[in-house]
Amino acid sequence: MLRPRGSWDQRLLDSTLEITPEPQSMRWALDVFGNSVAVVDFSGRTDILKFQSTLTLDHHPAQLEDFPIAEHARTYPFSYGLAELPDLRSAMERHYPDACGTLDAWARQFVGPAGAVETQILLQSMTDALRTGFTYVAREEEGVQAPLHTLRIRSGSCRDFAVLMMEAARALGLAARFVSGYLRTRPGADDRYVGAGSTHAWVEVYIPGAGWMQFDPTNGILGNTDLIRVAVARDPAQAAPISGTFAGSSTDSLDMSVSVEITAQDSVSTPDCASAVAGPSIRLQQPASASVM
Numbered sequence: 001m002l003r004p005r006g007s008w009d010q011r012l013l014d015s016t017l018e019i020t021p022e023p024q025s026m027r028w029a030l031d032v033f034g035n036s037v038a039v040v041d042f043s044g045r046t047d048i049l050k051f052q053s054t055l056t057l058d059h060h061p062a063q064l065e066d067f068p069i070a071e072h073a074r075t076y077p078f079s080y081g082l083a084e085l086p087d088l089r090s091a092m093e094r095h096y097p098d099a100c101g102t103l104d105a106w107a108r109q110f111v112g113p114a115g116a117v118e119t120q121i122l123l124q125s126m127t128d129a130l131r132t133g134f135t136y137v138a139r140e141e142e143g144v145q146a147p148l149h150t151l152r153i154r155s156g157s158c159r160d161f162a163v164l165m166m167e168a169a170r171a172l173g174l175a176a177r178f179v180s181g182y183l184r185t186r187p188g189a190d191d192r193y194v195g196a197g198s199t200h201a202w203v204e205v206y207i208p209g210a211g212w213m214q215f216d217p218t219n220g221i222l223g224n225t226d227l228i229r230v231a232v233a234r235d236p237a238q239a240a241p242i243s244g245t246f247a248g249s250s251t252d253s254l255d256m257s258v259s260v261e262i263t264a265q266d267s268v269s270t271p272d273c274a275s276a277v278a279g280p281s282i283r284l285q286q287p288a289s290a291s292v293m
Contacts (some may be wrong), residue, residue, distance in 0.1 A: 001180065001231040001241050002053035003036040009224055014056040021046045021258045035239070036233040042053060051242060061225040069119060070209030076111065076119045077173065080208065089233050096147050096167055103147055106217075107168040123205060123215055123222075126168060128216035130161050136194040139290045144236050158194075158218040159201040159236055166203050167237040171212035175206040177232050184226040184262045193226070197205065198258050199241050202227060228262075 006012050019026070023040040031037050038088040062085050072078055080088055098104060110125045135155040147164040156164070162178055169176035183200040185193055195218050202216035212232075214224050221227060233239035241258075 001035055001037055001239060002051065002231065003038070004055065004057060004181065004285040005035065005229050005231070007229070008050065009060045009062055010228060011058040012055065013058055016054045018050075018054075020048065020050040020052075033232050033234075033237075034234070049246075057228060059224075059228065063215065063223040064120060064154070066223070067207075067210035067213055069207050073119055073208040075116075076117055076122050078119070078208070080175070080206075084206075084208070087224075088175040090180040091177050092170055092173065094167060094170050095235060096163075098123045098148065103151065103167060104171045106151060107171040111172070119207060122172075123169070124214070125244070126165060127215045127217050127222060128220055130165060131220035133159060136161075136218060138195070138198075144191075157201075158216075159188070160254070161217040162201040162203050163236060165215065169203070169205050177204050177212075177234055178236045178239055179204055179207075179227075179229055179232050180236075180241060182260050182262060183216075183219070184228065184264075186226075195219070196260075198260055199230075200227070201236070201239075201255075204232060 002017065002246050003015055004010060004012055017038060019040060020042070021042065024043040026038060026040045029039055096103075107126070110129070112123050133154065134150070137155050137157060139157040142143070144163045145156050145160040147167045150160045159178075164219075166176040166178055179202050181200055181202075183193055185196040200218075202214060202218070202221070204212040204214050206212050211234050214227060214229075215222060216227060231239040232243070256288045
């Protein structure tokens with residue numbers, strides 16, 4: 001899963017995927033969430049496996065104000081409509097145990113003692129609390145931390161923070177899903193974000209009227225600014241950028257390196273309606289590569 005999702009705010013202009021060694025076969029498929037998946041098979045032996053994805057993308061930044069919330073959902077709590085519920089239930093279900101209600105209590109603090117709060121303020125406050133109250137740590141271990149563990153140690157990677165916020169939103173009865181993608185950093189502002197130079201993870205929460213709204217608890221980003229979506233999923237394991245199996249010797253060593261580089265080009269106007277969106281358009285070139293040795 002290295003190919004970004006096409007939408008009104010990001011349009012894929014060009015894409016190439018180079019694989020070493022050359023695969024025996026490769027085909028493209030859409031998974032249950034509509035993510036583009038390249039399925040490859042190999043024959044023979046090799047001592048290196050390398051994927052290099054090079055993309056040119058037209059990206060339109062959007063703030064939360066660009067997503068008007070339906071009148072009945074502007075204040076939390078609210079109810080999803082009967083037509084929406086069947087499609088949202090899987091994104092509302094809790095995935096991690098919380099027998100003592102610890103995560104519930106943490107999530108409820110953003111509602112306040114009155115029991116009601118503006119929906120946008122609720123999600124902004126939760127995003128800001130993770131950004132300022134937790135320490136980012138680049139973890140090389142597989143998988144994600146359990147939300148209660150992240151809450152207890154107050155540290156984790158971007159995927160750990162994304163899972164914690166996703167489960168906290170679900171604890172409040174909101175539909176939330178995991179997003180995997182890339183984070184753009186700006187020249188001369190390397191300290192603005194953490195988690196750049198590799199794949200990145202954040203959260204989408206579904207709000208009536210606005211649709212799927214994006215929140216990056218690692219960097220406090222509200223909206224899609226500098227965030228390039230590749231895959232969305234109910235669970236982070238379903239959005240792994242590269243996954244698969246191989247056969248080898250028990251003495252083989254395994255090492256992996258991942259790098260993502262994003263550069264901005266001058267915007268090029270195009271006549272179709274996909275570019276007719278409020279806000280500046282940014283043309284991005286993104287070479288991403290992953291090697292397993």
